[in-house]
Amino acid sequence: MLSMSAANDTALSPLLHNLNPEQLVAVTLPAEHALILAGAGSGKTRVLTTRIAWLLQNGYVSPGGILAVTFTNKAAKEMKTRLSAMLPVNVNGMWIGTFHGLCNRFLRAHYKNAGLPQAFQILDTQDQLSAIKRLCKQHNIDGERFPPKQMGWFIGNCKEEGLRPKDVVASDPDTRKKVEIYQLYEDQCQREGVVDFGELMLRSYELLRDNTAIREHYQRRFRHILIDEFQDTNKLQYAWIKMIAGQGSDGLLNGGGGSVLAVGDDDQSIYAFRGARVGNMTDFVREFAVQRQIKLEENYRSYSNILDSANALISHNSRRLGKNLRTAQGAGEPVRVYEAPSDFLEAQWMVDEMKQLIRDDVERKEIAVLYRSNAQSRVIETTLFNAAIPYRVYGGQRFFERKEIKDALAYLRILENPNDDTSFLRVVNFPARGIGARSLELLQDEAKATGCSLHDAVSTLTGRPGALIAGFVAKLDVLREQTADKTLKDIVTLMLDQSGLLEHYRNDREGEDRIENLDELVNAAESFVMQEGFGREAPGMAQLASAPNALTQSPASQGLSGDALNAAPDEFGDTGETLSPLQAFLTHAALEAGDNMAAAGQDAIQLMTVHSSKGLEFDCVFITGMEEGLFPHENSLSDRDGLEEERRLAYVAITRARKRLYLSHSQTRMLHGQTRFNLKSRFFDELPEECLKYLTPKQQPMPAGGGFGGSWGNGYATNSGAGRAYSTGATASFGTYSAPQKEVARKEDPTGLQKGQKVFHAKFGEGTVLTLEGAGDDARAQINFPRHGTKWLALSVAKLTPVP
């Protein structure tokens, strides 16, 4: 069995059926470091899961020897589901999860070594921000010079770079102050027993780095490490992987670590803005001395007109690892290009087109609208709404992030940890109890002076404010007693009642939705208990140990005695320490903010940003707002890396489509209350003509000497004009999409400038006008200066000379 070759396996194992040659190679790789370049729609997830199943089935590794890391909970869940469909294995016991989820698991198991309380709570971004705000107020830090948001960003970045306050090189006073705040923040978190997302990663990394026994244990244990979406890893995550794989240039390598299989696609790297480093892919190849790179280029998703367009577009990027998608499917339909006079009419056209598609029996959920920025969804939503077409928007507020849910969670957290000051302050006066800012200031001063938590400082306060806060604390203490041996569901119910949250919203005329959500929280608690099997078996780490024969029916199970599943927790004596259901639930809430889709219509048009479309696919895709300044976004135009990321974004968008792809752009667009004139995106020029079909007459290319890019109707320039057309909703009268654009006499702009015109600026030199905005004194122009990038200039201030 063990000596069986891959070829024989193919014949015998149904696992390997229907894999193409490259996929088969990837799945059956020997135990060595490897990089898989998996193009869009090339069956990446399938390869990853089949690889794990294959390793397990052939007894090359036990379930405990696998470490599989993803970025999103969704991806982790998908992997688990597919894996358990292939093999009778207890996937919940396996180390398959997100970076943060796995770090959490790791830190819980070794909380003592990590210097954390067993029940540490996790701060999400909101919590982190309010913690920083509180800290700044406490220490009289100028919120103007050091905005809390930026501080959060600064702290997060430091952690991603693996830098503690002492490690940050601060040359200027501003940075020194920031580092000081960073240190204060760290102290505060430590004191309150909370960690933010960055801390989960960094603390895990440091523990591995500094504790030889633990490091070597995990290096021995994880024989196969699989990383999904490798192009999205940041510096710290890569360092973490090196550490756990026993592969590093920092003297901590011992060669005994497992094999790393990195799966990624440099062309789909779209998260540089949040710290992702595509460079990790090349670093990985170098530092791990990777011998095998496998390219998965066979695309099973799209027809070739779509694929060729994507290939042509992305070929304009430099510094690629090099990859070209191909398909066995035919050319398919051409990519349709549409130019609208206004964003509103663009939406109108799109809705008309959708109606036709729906008439042709395309399911609504197979139609997706992609846009670069969220602001664009508004017009589309209203148009769809008016047409009574069901739709759903991705990326709204998520369940555990809603205000009322966060309030409820804060109460629960205080029950668990009375020293959680963030949660304390959040709900001490909500619902209102007559505890004002003044009283809280006194309390905070007292706590600061004594160095204790707000909860512990309460007894020192006197007078009416003191009594009120003491009352609040007493109430919670009673509630803590009451809930001590209750089920999670009962705890939540009791809390909702005793805190007065439910009553508060019952008295609120508009509180119905909130009550509904709070009810949903009770349900969530109940189903969480069911899912995790609390009350029957020991939770958390113990669950891991309770699955020695996970592969019960597998022929390989005989080879699994002395399984790493058992070894891990036992060796460190952590199995006895388990999280209470409430603690586990709170962790779950922080780590999985829940569904971020709007209420699920059964069959609805899908609306989302290009970013959130990654990993999804649809029969028909509309990519809207393909305009200069929007896509590529103006903020990304200044440097080449920015532009290349925009191009990858467009590549991701295009490769979402299976059968039919529409690209549309509009001459005018309402943005920030002003009508903007946009040129069509440069990306159009990078697509192969033979794959395209113009639904509107093609714009004239911009003459080399500057000049004028296309025409726009002045009639759409005013708000009222667009507004009127909008409210009539007279779809029949919008015959614009087949009719050629009216050639409107070009009115001389009062500023004397036109788009595409070359101008001269004393400082920036010669440039081209990209966008004109506003009028009179507010008039601004976006100008691209080849030497200095793209600038926004106020025309009333900047001295510009037109160049012929």
Add this chain to the structure above:
DNA sequence: TTTTACACGGTTTTT
């Protein structure tokens, strides 16, 4: 303490 007014800023996002 709650309500109302004005200023400000506005890519992309997961954990």
Add this chain to the structure above:
DNA sequence: CCGTGTAAAA
């Protein structure tokens, strides 16, 4: 245009 957040008034 439109939501957020802080400052002033009821």
